[in-house]
Amino acid sequence: MEKLWHKLTSFTFHRSQSNDQPGEPAGEPDSASTALTDSTKKWLTELLECAPDDFGIYRLSLTHRSVVHDPTEPAESNQRLEFLGDAVLDLVISEHLYTSFPESDEGKLSSNRAKIVNRKSLAGFAQRIFLSEHIIIGESADETRIRNSESALADAFEALIGSIYLDMGLTEARNFILRHVIGHVDLQKLDAAEHNHKSRLIEYTQSQQLDPPVYKVVSEEGAEHEKLFTVEVSCKGMILGSGTARRKKDAEQSAAKEALDSFEKASGSGG
Numbered sequence: 001m002e003k004l005w006h007k008l009t010s011f012t013f014h015r016s017q018s019n020d021q022p023g024e025p026a027g028e029p030d031s032a033s034t035a036l037t038d039s040t041k042k043w044l045t046e047l048l049e050c051a052p053d054d055f056g057i058y059r060l061s062l063t064h065r066s067v068v069h070d071p072t073e074p075a076e077s078n079q080r081l082e083f084l085g086d087a088v089l090d091l092v093i094s095e096h097l098y099t100s101f102p103e104s105d106e107g108k109l110s111s112n113r114a115k116i117v118n119r120k121s122l123a124g125f126a127q128r129i130f131l132s133e134h135i136i137i138g139e140s141a142d143e144t145r146i147r148n149s150e151s152a153l154a155d156a157f158e159a160l161i162g163s164i165y166l167d168m169g170l171t172e173a174r175n176f177i178l179r180h181v182i183g184h185v186d187l188q189k190l191d192a193a194e195h196n197h198k199s200r201l202i203e204y205t206q207s208q209q210l211d212p213p214v215y216k217v218v219s220e221e222g223a224e225h226e227k228l229f230t231v232e233v234s235c236k237g238m239i240l241g242s243g244t245a246r247r248k249k250d251a252e253q254s255a256a257k258e259a260l261d262s263f264e265k266a267s268g269s270g271g
Helices: 002-019 030-035 038-048 055-061 065-069 079-100 106-117 119-128 143-147 150-168 170-180 187-193 197-207 248-270
Strands: 214-221 228-235 238-245
Touching (some): 055 079, 055 150, 079 150, 079 170, 106 119, 106 187, 119 150, 150 170, 197 248, 214 248, 228 248
Antiparallel strands (some): 214 228, 228 238
């Protein structure tokens, strides 16, 4: 969380400076806003539930890097804004998960956050708001491929969050993320998925007509109030995986996950 805050605070001065000078956009010259089509301006206004203070910074967030190589367009893409938006998104998602799951440790929180902010998920959120229709692409680039590119969509979505932060501040950026990210995620189901490795392992062994997996505590270390349990899972006496945690149940889940990972690797190498 501290690293995320350092990322954000490194941009705070520039956001405040631009707000102190209304009429001078934070990201581009005034003329940049005219490059947006009326339909994109309308889309942004409806998406943000208000008219942006600075259309120029949003234009930059929608500008794909292919434009950099086009001499008829500005030589700056949305990559810097994507960097900033990534930090804002991580902060807001981390904060939300932290408050929603007070009993989860850092590892579980990080795992759940990764499921929400991975490239595939972000591209899906971008598609929900029809962002692909408004990406600005270089004339010589493959427009169809870029508009359907998971990477381009994810980058533009994060860049859009960065532009909201610069234009309106963290509160509005948080509100946008809550509406268009958290609002489409089943957090309880997501968290439960982190703990169902044992069930998945049983399903797998059944599908392969194997005996049910057996879990065994092989070591207990540390003082009574802070013990670490190491558990091994086996099938027909063959050790499939092991896991260590402060609770036996969590150690069993880790062991099951390691077993599943091993099966997946073996299956992949065999294909």
